[in-house]
């Protein structure tokens with residue numbers, strides 16, 4: 001990965017009811033080609049206007065990778081494992097919280113892309129050797145059966161098989177509507193990948209929507225949910241999912257954790273003049 005990080009925090013933690021939540025910055029890439037990544041086929045003028053009105057560059061953008069850790073009081077549950085390469089900071093982030101990989105009780109894999117499964121292994125060995133693993137049943141079947149994988153994802157399929165197949169006997173396979181533990185329920189977010197799962201987390205009346213990769217950019221994906229992202233495997237389904245989750249987050253005024261939003265990847269969805277906006281957290285969680 002390219003890009004260097006300025007000095008900044010890489011762990012952001014807060015209470016959600018009786019749960020303790022931490023956003024962990026595994027990595028942050030600076031990349032080119034905003035339009036070809038998130039605005040496939042859109043006129044350059046439309047991309048430029050969106051960028052200018054949001055005070056971001058029309059081409060270069062930051063892509064953060066932010067796994068989420070939830071301590072329910074009885075179990076420590078990690079959502080996704082980051083890229084797992086030499087630039088990955090996930091284990092350092094855990095260390096800042098006084099935790100090692102052996103302290104993680106459950107690892108939830110929202111979907112099988114490299115930046116979410118890569119950290120499952122460290123130096124060729126399973127990184128979380130005490131954990132139970134949770135996969136979406138449809139996602140696991142998609143990669144292991146390997147049918148209908150688009151050419152751009154063939155290397156991804158091989159990586160998934162190499163890393164995840166051996167974890168099956170320590171894994172639970174879930175579907176939308178199933179709980180990981182009481183208070184954490186899977187939601188269908190398919191599109192970006194065939195079995196992508198989002199999660200609704202509830203504790204003592206407080207709620208958090210972990211939307212994983214249903215949204216890849218905090219401006220483009222949220223303000224133009226019907227624009228196609230190159231990274232989405234089923235582009236039309238990804239559009240449907242974004243619209244459904246945007247309405248849900250806005251109507252229920254949910255706190256959202258987004259894996260690829262600007263760190264700490266926490267915000268709300270506002271409805272403004274018939275469109276949606278990502279409204280980053282400021283001090284709402286400092287209570």
Ligand SMILES: [Zn+2]
Pocket residue numbers: 113115116213259260
């Ligand atoms: Zn991702």
